[in-house]
Amino acid sequence: MLSTRKLNKRFGSLVVAQDIDLSLPRGVRYALIGPNGAGKTTLINLITGLLAPDSGAIFLGEEQITALKPHQRVRRGLARTFQINTLFPHLSALESVTLAVLERDGNAHNWWKGLPSFASAADEAFAILESLHLQASVGKETRELAYGQQRLLEIALALATRPRVLLLDEPGAGVPKDESAALFAAVEGLSRELTVLFIEHDMDVVFRFASRILVMAGGRLLVEGTPAEIADNEQVREIYLGSRRRAA
Amino acid sequence: MLSSAAGVLFDGFAYGMLLFLLSVGLSVTLGMMNFVNLAHCSFAMVGAYATMTLVGNWGWPFLATLPVAFIDAAVVALILERIFFRRLYRASDLDQCLLTIGIVFISIAAYAWFYTTEQQSVRIPDWLQGSWHAGALAFAHYRVFLIVFGLAITALLIFGIERTRWGAQVRAAVDNQRMARGLGIDVDRAFMFTFALGGGLAGLGGALSIQMVGLDPTFALTYLVYVLIVVAIGGLGSIGGSFVAAIVLGISDMAGKYYFPWLGAFLIYLVMVGLLMWRPLGLFGKR
Amino acid sequence: MHFRGLTRWRPLEVVFWLCTLLPFVLTPSYLSLASQIAITALFALSLDLILGYAGIVSLGHAAFFGFGAYTAGLIAKHYWTEPLSALLIAGLSAGILGYALSHIVVRFRHLALIMLTMGFGLLLAEAANSAHAITGGADGLQGFRVPGVLGFRFDMFGRTAYAFALAVLFLCFLICRRIIHSPFGLALRGIRENATRMPAIGAPSQAHLRKAYTIAAVMAGLAGAVLTQTTSTVSLETLSFGRSADVLVILILGGAGRLYGGILGAVIYMVARDQFSGVSPQYWYFWIGLVLVAVVMFLPNGILGGLNAFYKKAQ
Numbered sequence: 001m002l003s004t005r006k007l008n009k010r011f012g013s014l015v016v017a018q019d020i021d022l023s024l025p026r027g028v029r030y031a032l033i034g035p036n037g038a039g040k041t042t043l044i045n046l047i048t049g050l051l052a053p054d055s056g057a058i059f060l061g062e063e064q065i066t067a068l069k070p071h072q073r074v075r076r077g078l079a080r081t082f083q084i085n086t087l088f089p090h091l092s093a094l095e096s097v098t099l100a101v102l103e104r105d106g107n108a109h110n111w112w113k114g115l116p117s118f119a120s121a122a123d124e125a126f127a128i129l130e131s132l133h134l135q136a137s138v139g140k141e142t143r144e145l146a147y148g149q150q151r152l153l154e155i156a157l158a159l160a161t162r163p164r165v166l167l168l169d170e171p172g173a174g175v176p177k178d179e180s181a182a183l184f185a186a187v188e189g190l191s192r193e194l195t196v197l198f199i200e201h202d203m204d205v206v207f208r209f210a211s212r213i214l215v216m217a218g219g220r221l222l223v224e225g226t227p228a229e230i231a232d233n234e235q236v237r238e239i240y241l242g243s244r245r246r247a248a
Numbered sequence: 249m250l251s252s253a254a255g256v257l258f259d260g261f262a263y264g265m266l267l268f269l270l271s272v273g274l275s276v277t278l279g280m281m282n283f284v285n286l287a288h289c290s291f292a293m294v295g296a297y298a299t300m301t302l303v304g305n306w307g308w309p310f311l312a313t314l315p316v317a318f319i320d321a322a323v324v325a326l327i328l329e330r331i332f333f334r335r336l337y338r339a340s341d342l343d344q345c346l347l348t349i350g351i352v353f354i355s356i357a358a359y360a361w362f363y364t365t366e367q368q369s370v371r372i373p374d375w376l377q378g379s380w381h382a383g384a385l386a387f388a389h390y391r392v393f394l395i396v397f398g399l400a401i402t403a404l405l406i407f408g409i410e411r412t413r414w415g416a417q418v419r420a421a422v423d424n425q426r427m428a429r430g431l432g433i434d435v436d437r438a439f440m441f442t443f444a445l446g447g448g449l450a451g452l453g454g455a456l457s458i459q460m461v462g463l464d465p466t467f468a469l470t471y472l473v474y475v476l477i478v479v480a481i482g483g484l485g486s487i488g489g490s491f492v493a494a495i496v497l498g499i500s501d502m503a504g505k506y507y508f509p510w511l512g513a514f515l516i517y518l519v520m521v522g523l524l525m526w527r528p529l530g531l532f533g534k535r
Numbered sequence: 536m537h538f539r540g541l542t543r544w545r546p547l548e549v550v551f552w553l554c555t556l557l558p559f560v561l562t563p564s565y566l567s568l569a570s571q572i573a574i575t576a577l578f579a580l581s582l583d584l585i586l587g588y589a590g591i592v593s594l595g596h597a598a599f600f601g602f603g604a605y606t607a608g609l610i611a612k613h614y615w616t617e618p619l620s621a622l623l624i625a626g627l628s629a630g631i632l633g634y635a636l637s638h639i640v641v642r643f644r645h646l647a648l649i650m651l652t653m654g655f656g657l658l659l660a661e662a663a664n665s666a667h668a669i670t671g672g673a674d675g676l677q678g679f680r681v682p683g684v685l686g687f688r689f690d691m692f693g694r695t696a697y698a699f700a701l702a703v704l705f706l707c708f709l710i711c712r713r714i715i716h717s718p719f720g721l722a723l724r725g726i727r728e729n730a731t732r733m734p735a736i737g738a739p740s741q742a743h744l745r746k747a748y749t750i751a752a753v754m755a756g757l758a759g760a761v762l763t764q765t766t767s768t769v770s771l772e773t774l775s776f777g778r779s780a781d782v783l784v785i786l787i788l789g790g791a792g793r794l795y796g797g798i799l800g801a802v803i804y805m806v807a808r809d810q811f812s813g814v815s816p817q818y819w820y821f822w823i824g825l826v827l828v829a830v831v832m833f834l835p836n837g838i839l840g841g842l843n844a845f846y847k848k849a850q
Contacts, residue, residue, distance in 0.1 A: 048735070071737050071739050071740070074737035075737045082735075086731055086732045087729060088729050089728055091725065096725075099718075099722060099725050099736065102718045104736075109746070110717055111718075111746075112717060114542040114717055115541055115717065115718065116537075116538045116541055116542060118718060122537035157732070157735075158736075161737050
């Protein structure tokens with residue numbers, strides 16, 4: 001569903017992405033792990049178009065999207081969330097998600113008809129928020145929401161674009177262990193048709209939710225495999241997991 | 249033809265030195281804190297009026313007033329920073345603009361109240377008056393002095409920025425403020441010092457400019473446009489950038505006034521718009 | 536079901552617009568001031584669209600005001616004195632200029648954006664100054680008169696002028712109101728709230744901004760044209776940085792992003808300026824400076840914002 005071919009990017013002498021070859025088939029849950037500074041968020045930025053690669057190609061389905069602008073890639077079905085909440089502080093949760101739905105349907109250019117006329121968009125937005133258990137907070141301004149709720153809103157915004165591929169950048173970042181259960185239940189509840197890649201540092205979460213793991217370090221994709229394979233991999237253990245063995 | 253070109257270059261260079269002194273402080277503080285301080289030229293006015301008063305009312309020799317102009321402006325800058333500006337470092341561009349424009353208006357009114365709106369002048373020492381003649385060319389002593397003085401200050405600044413601990417802290421903070429703090433650099437102290445220094449330099453520039461462009465309370469606004477152009481073109485946080493941009497602007501302005509007087513300031517604005525479109529972060533700005 | 540009642544007219548709004556008719560009966564000697572207020576209010580409203588709703592900080596919005604003013608003046612000077620058609624042409628021309636500039640403006644942020652908008656305004660003002668064959672230069676455009684509109688003469692009491700200005704203001708206000716409550720309005724607010732998130736939800740931000748900028752240019756041009764037609768002169772002041780700065784102060788004073796902020800600010804500013812018209816400019820600007828500092832430090836959302844917060848607290 002999502003693939004890259006020899007993606008390269010450097011800032012001066014700092015190589016942040018080197019010959020990245022990815023191939024993510026439909027419906028699989030991938031975790032992207034690696035030490036800090038490995039280039040994981042940079043990879044997401046490259047794939048979504050926030051950063052232009054020095055060389056290489058990116059494919060969504062059969063289509064090459066390397067030359068497309070970020071919003072055009074979203075329209076083709078590639079969505080992402082941000083590690084730090086990147087939300088609309090003074091818009092309510094409902095307004096935010098409705099906006100995403102309206103943009104998806106191409107209705108956001110309409111300046112003549114009032115929002116009440118776009119009931120289906122608002123209803124769909126409400127349904128998405130409901131599926132993430134946010135229905136009680138739909139009228140609240142985003143900045144008034146609790147941090148965990150904001151993280152869920154991050155995901156809601158991405159879901160509203162009806163993606164085929166969803167990239168989650170540390171979805172549980174900053175959320176205390178007990179609250180993140182709801183978050184990952186939501187992630188787990190996502191459609192089986194959806195290809196999901198999430199960056200994560202918490203190994204419990206990784207081994208619980210991912211069916212395949214990608215390991216990055218120093219801008220390079222080191223290894224890919226099932227959780228069991230990765231846990232047994234010498235290289236990975238050395239650079240990242242330390243010397244503790246994980247039971248398969 | 250050639251002699252007028254040489255004259256324009258010389259005058260333009262001198263004017264550029266003035267613009268550099270007026271602008272360098274703003275460029276560095278903008279680069280460090282991203283604080284849009286439109287009141288920067290008010291500091292220039294503080295220095296200018298200080299010099300004017302000391303020379304005119306108290307009979308001080310011109311050169312002796314320069315350190316006072318510097319210190320006066322630096323102190324005012326520091327006071328304003330402590331009371332107002334530091335509360336707005338995280339505010340929007342718009343809020344910063346509005347607050348500092350408000351301060352400009354207040355400063356213009358204050359100086360108009362105390363000094364009237366009359367054009368002011370200073371008496372410069374005899375050895376700075378007159379000019380050297382070389383054939384058809386005339387090199388005003390004062391402008392030579394400006395150029396030499398300006399280059400000396402530039403050298404001092406570059407030495408300071410490259411070789412001192414303060415300079416290293418400034419360069420780190422301009423490059424990546426969060427990282428700099430993380431390394432234990434007291435960014436706020438470094439910024440305070442830099443802000444005062446920048447304000448002081450503006451005051452110095454203001455004092456030196458009386459002889460060349462006159463002085464009245466609208467100085468704070470009139471030269472703001474030029475200073476902003478220098479900073480925007482030169483690039484935020486770049487001393488070298490400010491230097492180049494100031495010289496370019498000084499010479500372009502002189503050339504425009506000499507060769508295309510009917511165009512007025514059109515040429516300058518066109519150059520600015522064009523350069524900004526090509527390089528929005530300035531010629532030497534951080535990427 | 537959701538957003539129900541969003542477009543409903545609040546009683547206070549209806550009262551406000553009814554009150555705009557009061558000057559005809561209560562203060563008939565101040566009708567020319569009332570026209571000025573209406574024109575300024577429209578100008579401020581147009582700035583609100585790009586500043587308050589889309590977040591574009593423009594220090595050169597007077598470029599469109601002046602462009603509309605001069606267009607209307609030139610049309611009248613060349614013997615076409617029917618104001619409504621001239622008004623439309625002036626507005627459209629300002630819109631075309633706005634559309635052209637928008638391609639550049641929407642690609643920049645922060646200082647570069649501020650400088651560019653200021654630069655374009657200064658460029659246009661300088662060009663108008665130099666091209667005195669067309670514009671009359673520093674003397675301005677004179678020697679024409681727009682006799683009236685729709686059969687009503689522009690009398691010296693200013694009745695027709697105020698009716699005209701008020702009508703144009705109200706029409707444009709209705710359009711703005713529709714925009715604010717539409718999906719497009721929501722998109723603009725999204726851009727203002729978080730420009731980074733917009734492309735991530737598939738929004739073509741630059742296309743949205745170009746549209747907003749163009750609409751704002753049309754409205755500013757209309758305001759300038761009405762000024763020309765009701766006063767039968769045009770001066771360089773309509774293009775000046777001073778006018779750009781004034782309208783910014785007015786909008787911030789009233790409260791940006793609240794639809795009525797520009798109108799409120801215009802009323803307060805123009806009435807105050809009229810009352811203190813004897814005061815010399817720099818002392819007037821002293822108080823403006825003080826107001827600006829006070830608003831930024833204590834009332835960041837302007838008067839309307841302050842009232843809103845007070846109202847919320849009182850509940």
